[in-house]
Amino acid sequence: MNHQIQIQATGGPEVLAWVEAPLPDPGPGEARIRHRAIGVNYIDVYHRSGAYPVPLPAVPGFEAAGVVEALGAGVTGLRMGQRVGYVDGPTGAYAEARNHPADRLIPLPDSLSDEDAAALLFKGLTAHMLVRRVWRADRGPWALVHAAAGGVGLLLTRWLAREGAKVIGVVSDPEKASMVAAEGAQATVVVPRGGAYDGLAAEVRHLSDGVGAGTVFDSVGQDTFTASLASLAPFGLLASYGRSSGPVPPVDAADLGRRGSLAFQRPSIFHHIASPADLRAAAADLFQAHADGKVRPHVHDRLPLREAGRAHALLESRATRGALILVP
Template sequence: MNHRISFHTIGTPNVLRWEEAPLPEPRPGEAKVRHRAIGVNYIDAYQRSGAYPVPLPAYPGFEAVGRVEALGSDTAGLQVGQRVGYVDGGAGAYSEAKNHPASRLIPLPETISDDEAAGLLFKGLTAHMLVRRVWRPQPGAWALVHAAAGGVGLVLTRWLTSEGVRVIGLVSTDEKAALAKAEGAEATLVVHRGDSYSALPNQVRQLTGRAGAAVVFDSTGRDTFESSLDSLAPFGLLVSYGRSSGPLPTFDPAELAKRGSLALQRPSIFHHVADHAILQSAAKEMFAAHAEGKLKAHIHRRLPLQEAAEAHALFESRATTGALILLP
């Protein structure tokens, strides 16, 4: 019998349920994937809490890896027993097995384990989007990375520094600062949880010779938006790709001109990998970067799938570093 996690009402992590979920044979264009490891991401918590409304009942999870157990028709290129992963194609990854669109499956190389892949796919492809589509690394340029010891932050910091970017890692504890430095951050700034970010722009300018950062990667959202803008050099780019502290404030675009002809982008990984060819190409480059040591998977903790509520509580505490993995 297959099992999955669901929620029938929005709320705290306690609304997550463990339930039986009979799984039919895959339809044409689908592959049945028996999961080996499942990634936990902010979007899962946003949907469960109601920040991102979804029809109820809902079935969380967009990222998982496993082996192909059965194939429907029209699934050329896949084999039963093949190791695969995915980062989109419909929610429901918090399950023991799932029928998934075959065209959205990513073959996994032997250079990465199941756990590493589950901790890296969504976060690594997000980093790929940021350094290949949103802002091309410029050797010697300064980049401010928020939540630099988080799941995406650690991957992004290592990738940027491997290409010559001078990274300032923003973190909430001294322990997290040490992790960001270990991944190559040239400098770190600590703003403890609940404290103000008002001093951040001046701190960034002191580190950059008064110039400011060429780019700010901000996954925090509401609490850091203004300070991120004020940390940029003229013609700088604010990349707002998360909202862990809440939705962005109402903003007049004219402020971008007043602050130095700035640019603002709000990218989504789902747009980045929507095209099949780009998905496969991006994944291949990401795995190659992993094999070369340009990025690595950081796994904070592994929990049984049945303990998804605890995983969400840990995630929302913002005390984790790296990825949380659920094991069926």
């Protein structure tokens, strides 16, 4: 029998249930992966809370690292015992083992441990998208990164800084600010939990010699949307890639114009790695960036898989710095 975490009804972390369920042999084109480390991502919280509806019951999770344990019919290019990871659906990573489409599996380099892979793949490929497809130096050197000490945030801050961006990282406490500075941020702004972002735009202009940010990377959403727009330089881009505080309001095109010919984008990792070729190329680039020291995974903590609810509560409490890992 295979143990897994199920969302049986939407709600708080307490709805995550530890259950036993049979695992069939992998179907055609699938491989069975025995998980060694599972990545916790904010999208798992949205699935659990109902913010992003999924048919229930559902096993959450888009990210894990493990070894190939069985191969379905027609699968080529993988071998038994090979270390692999993955970053997309169908959901189901919160399990001891699962079957997954073989063409979406990423062979892992020996230089990356299972835990580091589970901390790096989903968040690192998101950072890869933001650095390679969204960031453009000619919009201006200043990049404002919200939740800069988060799972994506630490990777993004380091990578942008190594691409020459002057990163201003927004965090909620001084300890997070120190971590963000250590990744290469030029400056940090602390907005404590429960505090307002009203003064952020003025602070960003002050730090950037009156220029403002060429690009804002905003994963917080509702609470930061207005401050993010107000922080941009003319012709700047708001890359709104998450909503940990709630959904962003509808975007008003006339308002973008009035504020300085601004642009708005809602980038998604799932478009970035849509084809197997896109996925392989992005993963190869990410592993090279890891080897070059442009990204480095941070594991905040590892918890037993059956304590997935505690992991969600921790993530939502804003106490984590870097990634949370579940260990089967």
